[in-house]
Amino acid sequence: MAFLELHSLTKRFGAITAVEDLTFSVERGSFVSLLGPSGCGKTTTLQMVAGFETPTDGRIVLDGRDLSGVPARERGLGIVFQTYALFAHMTVAENVAFGLEMRKVAKAERTRRIADALDLVHLSHLEDRYPRSMSGGQRQRVALARALVIEPQLLLLDEPLSNLDAKLREEMQLELRRIQREAGVTTLMVTHDQSEALAMSDSIVVMDRGRLRQDATPFDVYEMPQSSFVSRFLGKSNNLAARLGESGPDGAALHCGNVVLHGPKADLPPGPVEIALRPERIALTGPDGGKLRGTVAERVFMGNQWLLRVETEIGDMLVMRYNTGRREADIGETVGLDWNPADIRILPAETNPA
Amino acid sequence: MSARATRAWLLSTPALILFAVLLLVPLLMTFLLSFNSFDFYGGIGSDLSLANYAEVLGDSYFYEIFGRTFLIALITTLICAAIGVPQAYILYRMSPLWRSITVLIVIGPLLISVVVRTLGWAILLGNKGVINTALIDIGLIERPIRMMYTSGGIVLALVHVMVPFMILAVWAALQRQDPAVESAAESLGARPATIFFRIVLPQAIPGVLSGSLIVFSLSASAFATPAILGGRRVKVVATTVYDEFLNTLNWPLGAAIAMLLLASVLVVMLSWNRLVERRFGEVFQ
Numbered sequence: 001m002a003f004l005e006l007h008s009l010t011k012r013f014g015a016i017t018a019v020e021d022l023t024f025s026v027e028r029g030s031f032v033s034l035l036g037p038s039g040c041g042k043t044t045t046l047q048m049v050a051g052f053e054t055p056t057d058g059r060i061v062l063d064g065r066d067l068s069g070v071p072a073r074e075r076g077l078g079i080v081f082q083t084y085a086l087f088a089h090m091t092v093a094e095n096v097a098f099g100l101e102m103r104k105v106a107k108a109e110r111t112r113r114i115a116d117a118l119d120l121v122h123l124s125h126l127e128d129r130y131p132r133s134m135s136g137g138q139r140q141r142v143a144l145a146r147a148l149v150i151e152p153q154l155l156l157l158d159e160p161l162s163n164l165d166a167k168l169r170e171e172m173q174l175e176l177r178r179i180q181r182e183a184g185v186t187t188l189m190v191t192h193d194q195s196e197a198l199a200m201s202d203s204i205v206v207m208d209r210g211r212l213r214q215d216a217t218p219f220d221v222y223e224m225p226q227s228s229f230v231s232r233f234l235g236k237s238n239n240l241a242a243r244l245g246e247s248g249p250d251g252a253a254l255h256c257g258n259v260v261l262h263g264p265k266a267d268l269p270p271g272p273v274e275i276a277l278r279p280e281r282i283a284l285t286g287p288d289g290g291k292l293r294g295t296v297a298e299r300v301f302m303g304n305q306w307l308l309r310v311e312t313e314i315g316d317m318l319v320m321r322y323n324t325g326r327r328e329a330d331i332g333e334t335v336g337l338d339w340n341p342a343d344i345r346i347l348p349a350e351t352n353p354a
Numbered sequence: 355m356s357a358r359a360t361r362a363w364l365l366s367t368p369a370l371i372l373f374a375v376l377l378l379v380p381l382l383m384t385f386l387l388s389f390n391s392f393d394f395y396g397g398i399g400s401d402l403s404l405a406n407y408a409e410v411l412g413d414s415y416f417y418e419i420f421g422r423t424f425l426i427a428l429i430t431t432l433i434c435a436a437i438g439v440p441q442a443y444i445l446y447r448m449s450p451l452w453r454s455i456t457v458l459i460v461i462g463p464l465l466i467s468v469v470v471r472t473l474g475w476a477i478l479l480g481n482k483g484v485i486n487t488a489l490i491d492i493g494l495i496e497r498p499i500r501m502m503y504t505s506g507g508i509v510l511a512l513v514h515v516m517v518p519f520m521i522l523a524v525w526a527a528l529q530r531q532d533p534a535v536e537s538a539a540e541s542l543g544a545r546p547a548t549i550f551f552r553i554v555l556p557q558a559i560p561g562v563l564s565g566s567l568i569v570f571s572l573s574a575s576a577f578a579t580p581a582i583l584g585g586r587r588v589k590v591v592a593t594t595v596y597d598e599f600l601n602t603l604n605w606p607l608g609a610a611i612a613m614l615l616l617a618s619v620l621v622v623m624l625s626w627n628r629l630v631e632r633r634f635g636e637v638f639q
Contacts, residue, residue, distance in 0.1 A: 050537075050541060051541075052537055052540075072537070072540045072541055073540050073541070073542075073543045073544060073545065074543075075541075076543070077541060078541070079537070079538065079541045081534040081537070081538060082534070083532050083534050084532075085532050085534035085535045085537065085538035086532075086535075086538075087535060087538075087539075087553060087557075088531070088535075088557060089556040089557055089559075098539065098542055098544075098552075099542035099543060102542055102543035102544050102548070103543055146538075146542070147541075150542060150543070
């Protein structure tokens with residue numbers, strides 16, 4: 001039995017269904033991300049786990065205990081809000097102390113635990129400051145210390161890094177993961193940022209329009225997306241409509257317009273499918289080599305890599321190339337595209353495109 | 355002066371002229387008037403002295419009036435805070451539709467002429483007024499309770515019209531707070547009462563303080579309400595000034611009292627403001 005379990009969780013607001021039949025579990029001590037575009041129901045899910053929203057249907061079980069009817073203040077969860085929600089009229093130490101005071105922790109122990117929590121987030125030197133005079137990153141750490149000091153069973157993070165600038169965000173990703181490991185606290189994070197989810201999580205739950213789309217490790221979600229939505233939401237992907245022919249022992253034939261491509265063996269019945277191919281798996285060859293020929297239509301330099309848009313007879317293909325310091329194919333140049341057939345992912349055709 | 359600064363001054367000229375003509379000039383003339391002498395037979399003299407100030411400051415009669423005025427203003431402020439803070443919080447938690455209806459009700463007293471509103475109170479509070487008649491008729495009291503011509507009656511009517519200022523000031527302060535802080539406190543184990551007193555109220559304090567400033571200064575210089583509900587019996591500074599100008603015709607003395615009122619309200623406001631800045635400057639702003 002997993003530490004946190006959500007069973008067919010459903011939330012309706014009038015006629016709108018925000019979360020539908022959501023089932024997943026979180027192992028003790030792990031870091032799980034709820035990932036999806038805005039409005040996919042991930043925040044509503046977090047609110048239900050926190051106890052701020054009541055599920056229309058379904059159950060939430062934490063460490064074997066059903067949380068239905070347990071008010072938020074008795075759940076004992078640590079929550080870091082998107083806006084940090086620090087108490088502006090209290091110093092850093094007072095902010096961190098609040099949860100301990102509510103638990104009537106004795107003064108001496110309180111002082112020790114506040115010191116430990118601030119130490120964990122590297123803020124010991126700022127305990128007498130007010131939040132207003134601190135930077136975004138520092139406020140974020142205060143919010144984290146305040147949530148962790150009560151030694152919560154579960155830590156909930158609501159878009160914790162979205163209010164930080166890009167450079168700080170990357171630093172905080174590592175920092176947040178370090179703190180989570182040191183504190184050993186089971187963590188559920190809500191985010192719309194796929195790179196954040198990939199970098200930080202043990203497991204990712206991808207949601208779209210209130211439903212679970214995939215629940216797997218970051219590597220599997222990226223490498224083996226089970227739907228067109230997941231393949232396009234995580235990282236860049238070339239998605240093309242195709243028709244799946246009969247699968248032989250060495251793979252399947254995929255008909256894209258007038259071109260026939262070879263892909264790995266598929267479990268799907270012959271018929272319309274969608275194929276996905278990551279831009280970084282495509283190699284450029286001379287105009288006469290490769291599996292497909294095209295013309296470079298656009299070229300973006302991104303420092304460590306190049307992003308090319310190549311027009312081919314089956315549609316535009318994005319190609320990612322590491323910048324090795326050599327010259328890259330120019331706009332208007334005819335190139336050949338090559339890849340390993342095993343890198344093609346065959347997905348069920350999207351019946352209801354997003 | 356740069357062209358930009360010149361243009362800024364030019365653009366503010368109409369407002370500055372209005373301000374100078376309607377406020378600064380009368381104020382300055384009143385100030386000068388307060389140093390003139392007065393004689394019942396000769397009228398206003400042209401000599402300058404501090405005699406009027408000496409008269410006010412040397413007479414316990416005036417101390418009583420100033421004391422009563424500030425006490426009325428202080429009690430009005432305290433009651434307004436006691437009513438305004440919970441009301442503002444309720445307003446803050448309301449759904450948008452009910453909120454707009456309630457805001458209209460809250461500012462209702464300000465939409466009615468001060469004379470009409472105060473005469474309404476007179477109808478309610480008089481010895482033969484609605485409240486006393488009703489209480490006598492149902493047998494709760496035998497003789498009417500005196501409410502007209504008392505400081506209490508003045509406070510009641512002042513609270514009625516001042517409470518919107520307090521509510522709006524506190525509401526504005528509440529709106530500046532992050533709506534998630536209440537959820538944060540709840541998740542840390544706080545009960546609703548604890549959340550209100552330890553999280554919401556402290557963050558509303560700047561609003562209470564600025565609301566108090568408005569209510570206090572308007573109450574201390576209120577004229578129509580004490581004039582109608584206090585009558586001849588309960589004099590406040592503003593009605594005393596009126597009497598000096600229009601009954602005794604001793605304009606210089608009236609001007610001196612007016613100046614003293616202005617000065618004392620200013621002192622209260624500035625020291626209040628400093629206190630607030632020193633106490634909350636680091637936390638808010």
